[in-house]
Amino acid sequence: MTDLEFRDYVDEIEATPLGVLLDRASPDVRAVLTGALNRRELTPEDGLRLYTARGDDLRAAIKCADLARAEDCGDEVTYVVNRNINFTNICFVGCQFCGFKRQRWESDAYDHSDETVLAKVADARARGATEVCMQGGINPDMPAFRYRDLLAKIKMQFPDIHVHAFSPMEIMYGARRARMDYPEYIAMLRDAGLGSIPGTAAEILDDSVREVLSHKKVDVATWVEIITTAHALGVPTTSTIMYGHIESPQQVINHLELIRSIQKQTHGFTEFVPLRFIHQNTVMYRKGMVKPIEKGWLDFQMYALARLYLRGQIDNLQTSWVKLGVELAATTLKAGCNDFSGTLMEESITAQAGGDAGEFVPVDLIEEQARAMGRIAVERTTLYQKLYGRKAPNGARPITPSADHYACGGSGCG
Numbered sequence: 354m355t356d357l358e359f360r361d362y363v364d365e366i367e368a369t370p371l372g373v374l375l376d377r378a379s380p381d382v383r384a385v386l387t388g389a390l391n392r393r394e395l396t397p398e399d400g401l402r403l404y405t406a407r408g409d410d411l412r413a414a415i416k417c418a419d420l421a422r423a424e425d426c427g428d429e430v431t432y433v434v435n436r437n438i439n440f441t442n443i444c445f446v447g448c449q450f451c452g453f454k455r456q457r458w459e460s461d462a463y464d465h466s467d468e469t470v471l472a473k474v475a476d477a478r479a480r481g482a483t484e485v486c487m488q489g490g491i492n493p494d495m496p497a498f499r500y501r502d503l504l505a506k507i508k509m510q511f512p513d514i515h516v517h518a519f520s521p522m523e524i525m526y527g528a529r530r531a532r533m534d535y536p537e538y539i540a541m542l543r544d545a546g547l548g549s550i551p552g553t554a555a556e557i558l559d560d561s562v563r564e565v566l567s568h569k570k571v572d573v574a575t576w577v578e579i580i581t582t583a584h585a586l587g588v589p590t591t592s593t594i595m596y597g598h599i600e601s602p603q604q605v606i607n608h609l610e611l612i613r614s615i616q617k618q619t620h621g622f623t624e625f626v627p628l629r630f631i632h633q634n635t636v637m638y639r640k641g642m643v644k645p646i647e648k649g650w651l652d653f654q655m656y657a658l659a660r661l662y663l664r665g666q667i668d669n670l671q672t673s674w675v676k677l678g679v680e681l682a683a684t685t686l687k688a689g690c691n692d693f694s695g696t697l698m699e700e701s702i703t704a705q706a707g708g709d710a711g712e713f714v715p716v717d718l719i720e721e722q723a724r725a726m727g728r729i730a731v732e733r734t735t736l737y738q739k740l741y742g743r744k745a746p747n748g749a750r751p752i753t754p755s756a757d758h759y760a761c762g763g764s765g766c767g
């Protein structure tokens with residue numbers, strides 16, 4: 354189906370009374386959805402049933418996810434004015450889904466100087482950004498304290514910019530280079546100005562899948578240890594999933610179950626961000642390890658499931674215009690999502706993997722898309738404080754693609 358047809362599809366679901374859609378659903382799905390609307394926590398079996406829902410069952414799931422979103426988050430569509438900065442593409446990890454990393458001898462390898470990064474932060478600030486999101490490759494030549502020193506320089510010049518940076522993979526690597534344990538290392542970054550950590554490098558939190566995707570990457574236990582340590586130290590993180598590659602539905606449910614159980618203990622996740630795998634320019638696709646999955650159905654299944662499965666624990670469900678395209682991402686606002694992500698300004702994660710959504714979404718376009726879905730866009734901070742009345746300078750203008758526009762098909766670097 355086209356994006357327009359998906360829009361008609363969700364409009365029709367919205368216009369159909371809940372009772373009608375539940376009556377049409379299978380009895381077991383109806384029972385799961387009724388329980389979810391009554392705030393009963395879904396079991397893994399319930400989750401599995403929803404994630405494999407099709408036809409009338411999926412329609413009913415989308416309706417319930419939309420109602421749960423309205424009850425839990427209201428009708429505002431939040432977004433953040435931010436800029437991505439991928440400060441190096443040099444990386445020795447070799448994730449199979451990555452089109453971003455370069456060896457240090459390749460002609461288009463780069464490692465931005467602190468001055469270049471600072472100039473990008475200055476540009477972001479001038480264009481109204483409240484956040485910079487920084488992630489990079491795992492560079493074998495990185496000085497032991499680079500992450501700390503870069504943070505300190507940014508915060509020295511731009512004390513009020515929120516720095517959302519360094520995935521658990523980068524934290525693991527940085528701690529090793531600095532010969533520090535995780536609590537010590539994360540506390541050091543926090544004290545240098547780290548505002549929050551992207552919950553990327555999660556992909557699917559299942560070691561058998563991770564072994565195939567990237568056997569050198571942070572394992573599940575370490576990912577959890579770093580995330581929970583950050584939360585304990587007062588550093589919030591996001592949470593993500595990369596879906597649509599070699600994972601099974603059961604592994605998706607196990608991932609959600611783990612995220613939910615962490616949140617119950619720490620309350621440190623600010624949001625959950627499902628990220629569809631972009632296959633085109635990845636090793637996995639070239640090797641025939643994955644079959645392309647058309648955009649649409651799987652994404653609706655994922656968003657509806659995530660809204661209902663995480664209900665009561667994580668309220669903010671973020672759609673990804675980078676992965677889905679702006680039009681389809683807007684459509685998911687009627688399938689459980691309440692957040693439209695950020696302006697990004699310089700998207701360096703997906704484009705090279707074959708993503709075609711562009712690298713920048715101006716504020717006006719986010720507002721227009723929210724209106725088209727019958728909702729109102731509201732700017733927020735990274736930590737979901739709403740900035741009513743602030744009018745960012747439209748995230749300013751799109752920028753010309755630069756040399757670091759290379760990306761991975763996954764959830765981000767590191």
Ligand code: SF4
Pocket residue numbers: 444445446447448451452453454489490491522567761763765766767
């Ligand atoms: S996803 Fe990140 S860690 Fe993996 S190869 Fe690419 S740059 Fe390296």
